[in-house]
Every structure is written in C-alpha cells, then in structure tokens.
Amino acid sequence: MSVEGISETDQFLTFKLDEEVFALDIVKVREVLDFTSVTKVPQTPEFMRGVINLRGSVVPVVDMRLKFGLPGTQKTVNTCIIIVEISMGGETTVLGALADSVQEVLDLEPDQIEPAPKIGTKLRTEFIKGMGKHGEEFIIILDIDKVFSSDELLEVNTGVKVEDEVVNL
Secondary structure, three states: OOOOOOOOOEEEEEEEEOOEEEEEEHHHEEEEEEOOOOEOOOOOOOOEEEEEEEOOEEEEEEEHHHHOOOOOOOOOOOOEEEEEEEEEOOEEEEEEEEEOEEEEEEEEOHHHEEOOOOOOOOOOOOOEEEEEEEOOEEEEEEOHHHHOOHHHHHHHHHOOOOOOOOOOO
16 A cells, blocks of 8 residues: 555655654755754754754754654764755745764655554644655654644744644634
C-alpha cells in the first residue's frame, strides 16, 4: 500500500534523533552544515535554539529533539544543521533543523512506504508523511511543511510570542 502523494521513487535524507531514524524529502533540503555557534534569541519557543549566519542571511535554528518532546540535542562530532525550505501559506521559509547526525540519502519505492499510524486522538501524526521500511529498520518520513504550525513559524521568524487563542464553535 503506498501513501498518497508518493507515487514514484523518491529520495529522502535520513537523520537520527536519539535512536530513531527520520527522513525528509530531498527536494526540501538545501544543504547540511556542521554544527556551528548559534546565537540565542530571547523570548523564543524552547525548541528554537537561536539563529545562524548563512552567507549573510539570518536563519533560525530549531532543535528537532525538543520539538518532538525529547531531551535537547547535545553537541557531538556528528551533530549537524539541516537547512530546509518550509512552505506555508504560499511563502517559503528557510530554517535550520538541528539533528544528532545525518545518515544517508535513500531511494524509497512507493511500496516501501506505509501510511502514518493512527494512534488515538491525542497524538499529532499529521506531520508524518509515512513510515518507510529500509531493510529491517523503520524510518519516520516527515512532512516538514506540517511539523511547525503557522504560529510557531511566526514566533521563530519574528521572535514575537503568539498567544494561544481559544476558538468557540
């Protein structure tokens, strides 16, 4: 069974957070950088580690471990920043995603990808594009455009906290 939107062999960049392997569609990845010093920005969400200077542009860096409820990333020789392009509301945002390590670029056929598991109602899985199978290993394929909400991206880009709104229906 293939996943909607994945109809041909796609390439994915795989990376590790803790012991889990995640993947991003290679078309969303601009480059991979060695971990560099990150300038902390006050009053930003906990998962935002700060900003880096990327060839004269300010790029926000988020800690993917913190975003997914894991302990924060510790700097090692393998720690890296994956520069990605996120599309939201017709605009493209460049973001650095901090990862424990980058593994490899994989080709996955549609029949190697299963839909994201449906686990109750409290766990958000809309940012999981699917579950890839490579050998005996499962790979969580992320839809990077859905990992961050529009409010989170606004906070990351402006440093201004967006208050949660209660919507009465």
